Structures are given as structure tokens and as C-alpha cells.
Amino acid sequence: MHEVAADEIHGYEPHLTPELAGAAFYPQDCQVQPMLMAAHLLRLAREHGACVRTGTTVTGFLRDGDRVTGVRTDRGDISAGHVVNAAGTWAGEMAALAGVDVPVLPRRGFILVTEPLPPTVFHKVYAGEYVASTQSSDEGLQTSTVIEGTRAGTVLIGSSRERVGFDRTVSLPALREIARKALALYPSLAPVALMRTYLGFRPYCPDHLPVIGTDPRAPGLAHVAGHEGAGIGLSVGSAKLLVEAMTGATPTIDITPFRPERFSLQEVS
Structure with missing residues (x-):
């Protein structure tokens, strides 16, 4: 500058x-054109084996005890080793289905x-x-x-x-x-x-920080959301941070300020 x-x-x-x-x-x-970038990322995801199910509504989560093991949808259940809540503006509603508070x-x-x-x-x-x-x-x-x-x-x-x-x-x-x-x-x-x-x-998000990381309140569930207007620019970097958290890799930066459970900790304190 x-x-x-x-x-x-x-x-x-x-x-x-x-x-x-x-x-x-x-x-x-x-600057990037958000729709073109989103389409490009989607194309790359498919090339790496992702299956995209459009017109499918998540209605709940599958559980094995406390652990999240998949999602329940209006078109059937989908089991998964990990579930990532990347629902954007609807991420708060998605988290609520899992019984955790993420106030997006x-x-x-x-x-x-x-x-x-x-x-x-x-x-x-x-x-x-x-x-x-x-x-x-x-x-x-x-x-x-x-x-x-x-x-x-x-x-x-x-x-x-x-x-x-x-x-x-x-x-x-x-x-x-x-x-x-x-x-x-x-x-x-x-x-x-x-x-x-x-x-x-x-x-x-009320504290103006995104939510990035695994959720200890619901093992098997992770979140990446709450970037407000900066999401398209921070998407790839946020995905990298989330993968590091999910795999136990050495973090590029400290994501403690972004941890999903921070809002519950504030309420307790």
C-alpha cells in the first residue's frame, strides 16, 4: 500500500x-468473478472424484453415539467419514440440525x-x-x-x-x-x-471472524463458513486450513480464533 x-x-x-x-x-x-471461480472450483472437484448432488436438501445428521457419520437428505442417507458444513449463509441452520450453535x-x-x-x-x-x-x-x-x-x-x-x-x-x-x-x-x-x-x-458472524475447524461438540463434523463478503477470495485458503485441521497436519496459521465452539465458550465465561 x-x-x-x-x-x-x-x-x-x-x-x-x-x-x-x-x-x-x-x-x-x-478481483475475481465469483460465478466463474465457483464453476472452476466445482470442475476441479469433479475431476478429483467429487460427486455433486444438486436439488438435495439436508434434513438431519446420521450418528453413531455422539459422532456424526453422515447426513440425512430428502433423497436418502449419505454416510461419510467426515461431514463439512460449508453452507454459507445457511451454515447456522445446518449446525443447529447437528445440535451445535454456530451463529452464522x-x-x-x-x-x-x-x-x-x-x-x-x-x-x-x-x-x-x-x-x-x-x-x-x-x-x-x-x-x-x-x-x-x-x-x-x-x-x-x-x-x-x-x-x-x-x-x-x-x-x-x-x-x-x-x-x-x-x-x-x-x-x-x-x-x-x-x-x-x-x-x-x-x-x-457476530465477532466478524469466520468459522473454520473441526467441532469437538459433534465429532466428525467440521465447519468452514461465516466469511461475510470475503468468502470467494478466502475460499481456497480456508479449505487448506480446514484440511490441515482435519488431518492433523502442521497448521499454516493458528486457527484458534476461528474455532467453531468459541461462541459456546463465550456464553459459559
């Missing part, structure tokens, strides 16, 4: 407002998509308040500007966070606030038409 003086900002982003006092540039930052909660967010434009946004641009917004525990609406151009010429504009369960209602107040803050950074977007908006649910 290096600091960018006010008179240098337009060398990076010529359409940013001239009222900024400075910026920070992260030259190693990069949905945190709704909206994105605005503009019409295709000539090159306008050349980097992914975050407002300075972005980190504070992501680390907020407030259930109400939080907004902080993130703007990114795409190869197709559209501009993606975010972001918002609010804990409203799985409510898929479009929130006009949230969209207006996202647009208002975006125009403060990029006034040139004011006449641009929006093509659409979409929403999603981030897997949020």
Missing part, C-alpha cells in the same frame, strides 16, 4: 471528485448496476468508511461506497449491510443511500441510467 496525494488521485481515477484529501493505493489488490446469520446487501459506459472506473474504489461499516454489529442499515467497473462496461455500485433475516424485499431507502454516496465520489455518474439492482445475503 502507498499513499496517494490529492493532486495525484486523478492519475489513477480521473472521474473521482476533486474534493478528496488523499487516497491509498493497493497495487496487489485484484444472513446480512443483506444490494448492488446497483449501470448501463454500459466508456471506461469510467479503472480500479475498485472504496470509501474510507468501508472497513468501519463491515465491522459494525448494528442490525440496521449500514452503507459505504464501493464502485467497480466491469469488462462489459457496466459499473457495479455498492454497498449496504443490514440484518433482516432472509427478507428479499427491495429496499428503496437502501438503494437511494447507496446512490447518494456513490455520486459524492463520482459526480459524473449522475446522468447515467441504472439497468438493474440485485441483492444477496452475506454469512455474518
Whole structure:
């Protein structure tokens, strides 16, 4: 990271407002297209022998005493030496089926998509308040500007966070606030038409850390979830950490802060 003086900002982003006092540039930052990356990982998994069962709902867990030995589904039972809960926003509900508390909660967010434009946004641009917004525990609406151009010429504009369960209602107040803050950074977007908006649910943990590791409360069960908006970027690294924990390999890093049972320990203490 290096600091960018006010008179240098337009060398990076010529359409940013001239009222900024400075910026920070992260030259190693990069982006991935989540659907393409997910499809690639799925293809690799199949090449290594994975069997993917779509349209199958897990309804419970198989047990041998306290040990989890598989899953019960609406299409039959599946036995396994290990069961991994990687259910994203639904990981908390999946853990509850196993009788353990892993409080992964949905945190709704909206994105605005503009019409295709000539090159306008050349980097992914975050407002300075972005980190504070992501680390907020407030259930109400939080907004902080993130703007990114795409190869197709559209501009993606975010972001918002609010804990409203799985409510898929479009929130006009949230969209207006996202647009208002975006125009403060990029006034040139004011006449641009929006093509659409979409929403999603981030897997949020109350302490803002993911859940990675085996679960001593339910031997045979492991979790990897709760990364909120960073899951696609951290997916491969998280999988490596989980495999190390499950196989007893020397850990790349200490994953104690991510242990699944930490929430139960907090309640006891």
C-alpha cells in the first residue's frame, strides 16, 4: 500500500471528485468473478472424484453415539467419514440440525448496476468508511461506497449491510443511500441510467471472524463458513486450513480464533 496525494488521485481515477484529501493505493489488490471461480472450483472437484448432488436438501445428521457419520437428505442417507458444513449463509441452520450453535446469520446487501459506459472506473474504489461499516454489529442499515467497473462496461455500485433475516424485499431507502454516496465520489455518474439492482445475503458472524475447524461438540463434523463478503477470495485458503485441521497436519496459521465452539465458550465465561 502507498499513499496517494490529492493532486495525484486523478492519475489513477480521473472521474473521482476533486474534493478528496488523499487516497491509498493497493497495487496487489485484484478481483475475481465469483460465478466463474465457483464453476472452476466445482470442475476441479469433479475431476478429483467429487460427486455433486444438486436439488438435495439436508434434513438431519446420521450418528453413531455422539459422532456424526453422515447426513440425512430428502433423497436418502449419505454416510461419510467426515461431514463439512460449508453452507454459507445457511451454515447456522445446518449446525443447529447437528445440535451445535454456530451463529452464522444472513446480512443483506444490494448492488446497483449501470448501463454500459466508456471506461469510467479503472480500479475498485472504496470509501474510507468501508472497513468501519463491515465491522459494525448494528442490525440496521449500514452503507459505504464501493464502485467497480466491469469488462462489459457496466459499473457495479455498492454497498449496504443490514440484518433482516432472509427478507428479499427491495429496499428503496437502501438503494437511494447507496446512490447518494456513490455520486459524492463520482459526480459524473449522475446522468447515467441504472439497468438493474440485485441483492444477496452475506454469512455474518457476530465477532466478524469466520468459522473454520473441526467441532469437538459433534465429532466428525467440521465447519468452514461465516466469511461475510470475503468468502470467494478466502475460499481456497480456508479449505487448506480446514484440511490441515482435519488431518492433523502442521497448521499454516493458528486457527484458534476461528474455532467453531468459541461462541459456546463465550456464553459459559
